[in-house]
Amino acid sequence: VEERLGKKTGILTIGQAGELTLSMANISVKDPDSKIRSHGRGGLGAVMGSKKIKFISVDPAGAEAPSIADPDKFKAAAKTFAKAMLDHPVSGEGLPTYGTNVLVNV
Numbered sequence: 001v002e003e004r005l006g007k008k009t010g011i012l013t014i015g016q017a018g019e020l021t022l023s024m025a026n027i028s029v030k031d032p033d034s035k036i037r038s039h040g041r042g043g044l045g046a047v048m049g050s051k052k053i054k055f056i057s058v059d060p061a062g063a064e065a066p067s068i069a070d071p072d073k074f075k076a077a078a079k080t081f082a083k084a085m086l087d088h089p090v091s092g093e094g095l096p097t098y099g100t101n102v103l104v105n106v
Contacts, residue, residue, distance in 0.1 A: 001055055008032045010058035018045030025049060032060055 025045030
């Protein structure tokens with residue numbers, strides 16, 4: 001897909017588990033910087049598979065950045081949100097140290 005669409009294209013794709021609509025199917029994402037991430041919670045890969053969607057591509061070429069109605073309010077809200085995330089024991093300490101397995105209730 002990348003060869004056909006170019007390296008700067010973002011690609012969301014499913015594998016065989018998604019094609020078979022298995023409940024644990026994930027979506028793998030390659031962003032324009034070629035970083036690959038997997039999103040496995042909730043079986044979203046199975047949803048794409050049920051719709052017969054193998055991949056979705058996003059081409060940023062020529063796209064305009066979204067405009068923000070009130071940049072100062074947006075920056076203030078972003079700072080408040082970031083501080084809350086960093087100050088929380090789970091998102092500020094647990095996730096960076098142990099990863100998403102810290103979210104499992106044992």
